[in-house]
Amino acid sequence: MPPVQTKPSLSVPRALVFASVSLPIQAMAIAMAVYLPRHFASHLGVSLAAVGTAFFIVRSIDIPVDGVLGWAMDKTRTRLGRYRLWSILGAPVLMAGIYALFFAPEHVGLVYLVTWLLVLYCGNSMLDLSHRAWAAALAPRYNDRSRLFGILIAVGVLGSASVIAIPIINDARHVADSANVQMMGWFLLLLTPIAVALAVLTTPERIAPNAGGHEFKLADYAALLARPTFLRLILADLCLSFGPGWMAAIYLFYFTDSRGFTTGQASMLLAVYILAGIVGAPLIARIAVKISKHRAVMMTTTGYSLTLLTFMAIPKGNVPVGMLSLFVAGVFASGFNLLTRAMTADIADEVRLEQGRERAGLLYAMTTMTTKIAGAISIGSTFWVLELVGYKAGEGVSNSAAAIHNLELVYIIGPVVCVMLGGLCMIGYKLGSERHAEIRRQLDERDALYDEAAIIESVTQQPAVRTEPGAA
Template sequence: MNPGASGSSRLSLPTILGFALSNLPLGALAVAVAVYLPPYFASNLGVSLAVVGGAWMTVRLLDIGVDPVLGVIMDRTRTRLGRYRFWMLLGAPVLMLSVFALFQAPHGIGLVYLIGWLLVFYLGTSILGLGHSAWGANLSKEYHERSRLFGVVAALGVIGAVVVLLIPIGAEALGRDATEIVPDMGWFIFWLIPVSMIWMLLRTPEIIAPETDHPRFRLRDYWSLLVKPDLLRLFLAQMALTLGPGWMSALYIFFFTDSRGFTATEASILLLIYVLAGIAGAPLTALLARRLSKHRTLMVTTTAYSIGLCMVMILPKGNVAAAIPAMFWCGFMAAGFDLMIRAMLADVGDEVRLEQGQERLSLIYALNALAAKIAGAFAIGVTFPLLQRLGYNPTEGAVNTEGAIRSLEWAYIAGPIVFVMLGGACVIGWRLDAERHAQIRRDLDTRDAQYAEAPILESLSSEPAIPVLGDRDS
């Protein structure tokens, strides 16, 4: 189905699935880097908690300016390959190189090594994440269709995370020791990056929205994005909803083994349940949004997630069967956080294009990625040094005091609940609903009809209908 050729706004399932494939490695990396890589550096490579936490926080702070710059450049890009396709092709090898360096890191690495390769890693994820999100927002124009599209994208990301979580379970069955598990994850993700992108890059149509004859670059237009109330609210929501689950992920292995009495394998199984729940949670959350609207759905899922997290502390220790329902519940609800925000950002992007006459989607997603990066820096940069200050010892085989375990428990439960509930509160009173968005789209369609038809680049083998790095100012 050509989404730009017919009058239908509904994308075919093969088109959506093909586009969503490139989220497989990003979903796998989200779990591997947040849950397994930092403890691996601390427990198996001899890097101190302070160095690990300091490296992550330093990189996130150094990296905060990258996404807005990328967003501005991406919105202005014109190539014979398309706009977003070009950037996806550029970002893939950057990410592959950093994945190899981090997951195959030698024993004895220090702060400089970690900071250097983490910077390359986050550059690669920024390029791919921004390109994919903005491409998706242009691929789907209708309010509810965007929930459907980003729901499938989220589900594919969950599948990538699930496969990564199966690696520790399979490694134990194959007799591989703990020092080999994280490098195995790295090799899997390394090859998944190019394989998963081939179909998407070759076959997903790319639609470039027409622009008015306004100047291509006006500082006041960019400043207006920074102070736009809806974008500020989504910025804060993204920050809170990244920090909450990220905080939990950073402490997950320590909490479930030392506090809840599970083995490392059992903890991985429960995390697998949590992530697997997202395969159902993402599309069903998108379906719920058709009835409740996106912002109300976000408030419902954040509240339900917090209730489920409280249940973890009252479950019997070491009982996998009792923990499964609570973990499934939390994972099901968390699956809706990111996809609702991404779909809401796409709607705001239409409003911005109507106001300014120019595409700003890449920059809008870049500003939201900035929020996620700031939150991600604090998730590890605060929790790890905090645990060390409270006397918790993460070294394999170490015996921690009852006070240190209690501090670990409070940190694991309180932080995520506070931030997740704050994220839901950020969209109370949201007004950009389906009815208002439909009017925005009608106004855009009317104005777009006055300009050249939006070009579609069907595949890399077709003749593009867009200029090469077009400088319309010249």
């Protein structure tokens, strides 16, 4: 059989337009992880324990929903496409959750938080899962995926940086901290429909043909987790999400109370950390092409952990030194999500070759589950631990030296251990570039046969054209 000719990945301009969906996704992620929990606790009169409990409850409920959404996406076949349709549906749900939470009244109760967090996370899952699975279909080759996911991460960095710029600008204008979250809310409400419309209207989607055979059953969740490559990836993703998530939840507490920065300065440092991804994501994508994705994970986790240890040495209020440490950490951190999501696409090809069915949505749902588990544990556990060690988060509260020291230990030790465990999970990983190239060759050959069969069937089923006697 002659070699199958496959279409190249998206050009850089079209990839950038497609990646625009990453702008609201990542902007909301940083707002939810860093600013919104603190806003509820410091400005709306909700206790730390209540905020942590709300996030934990919602994550616990939301986690299995991702599996259902991923399965439903893989089963969808419409004129609009498979994942394209779900991007359209996810945008209004996400916007409803943003409006309710970013403009919440004072002293909201646990029921209010849980209800609207569920709505927001459901909309986010619909948009995020469909975008990642769609990206996997657009870049079928091993190295192409590193490049495309590198672009997605770099564009997402701009969304995160835009949100972080809001408190920096407000601090310079001497605007109260309490106004930051509402301004972020307006920004997200405007950005989400524009970004989704750009991607949907300009990016095609080809639905891969089914090869027949295996139909998904609930027992397949366990079977997927039992795959050595996917199990390693899931465990690594859990650790790589938990470490930074732990830090994000108490970032402002650490850099204001321990390192002596103002909220505006701390936001500026966080902006440097996030913007480092514009440099880090393409750089790490290129490194992954050279040394393979799983080795790049081990490299980035080691560099990130060593950099975190330098945070304790940042002089109080010293912005230039803080910028340097945060930039280096941000370069390494930008590789975590990039590499694990690109590796998930490779595993989806392996599964489709064996089962004959698209499973990208389901696999991305399962990796997103680990991220959400980490998010639930990180926000809930860090806030509970801070209360346990005597740290107080209320406005105008003065903490003792012992409480500040405990804050520092909580901030550094857990993330370093978790991130290093994530790197160790990649030892012995087998799905490299050569193995994936063989998988894609077999998939391309099989897809070509099914496409040819579908064309023949459609032609043979055309109704015969009747002609009148004597017609030319």
